[in-house]
Amino acid sequence: MSNEFNMRICGEQDADDGYQIVTKMGCKLIFGEIPGDDLAAFCAAKGRKNWLLDAHLAKRIGATIVCGPADGLKQLNEANLPLSDERQAEVSRAQSNAKIPAAVVEWIRHGRRGLSSEALCKHFFGEPIDAEKHHPSDPADLNRCLMFLDAAFGTRTPVQFDSVRSMGPYWDAYVDHWDELVSLFENETKGAKDWQKAPETYNLMMKIQDGVRQQEKVRDRNNPQQRG
Known part of the structure; x- marks a missing residue:
């Protein structure tokens, strides 16, 4: 029996509602656009109170929502699930680029x-070609940046990192404090069970961002013609 099926409000059953739910490893993968009422009923179902969402896995495989218990999500992330068309296109372009x-x-x-x-x-x-110049906003963002740098350069402070300043004032400010930020994050999260909270790292990131915002306010006051 297939583990693929659709859902109607108040229950999961066969229906032609334009979306599909797949059950894997005790988790639910929703593909397609799910109406708000159906989503509310889905979330309220018995046994799902402590489930977690995994937006990163959902984006990787082209799902709207991926959710489930922590151990099931861990298994899903380790499984070789098919990539979304968008993700596969990114991989193909990267593989064809010798650099x-x-x-x-x-x-x-x-x-x-x-x-x-x-x-x-x-x-x-x-790559990815549609990425914009977003800066990390919190320790979770910072951790993903560090994992990328580890993968790409084998270090969290590559010699090329100064060039990141060109991505805008927030990145410029982060480069000024990068060594301090990385050291604080590593010390604060070493052995921590819930590293994402990292309050000292968060406070430093907020201080850096607030500094940029204050500089922008001063600039706008001194150059009112540049507003908008």
């Missing part, structure tokens, strides 16, 4: 990617 190392190709394929780590990858290697 992109194999480790970076693998990061593009299966890495824990976020907007800021994708910005770094595009800056250094040109």
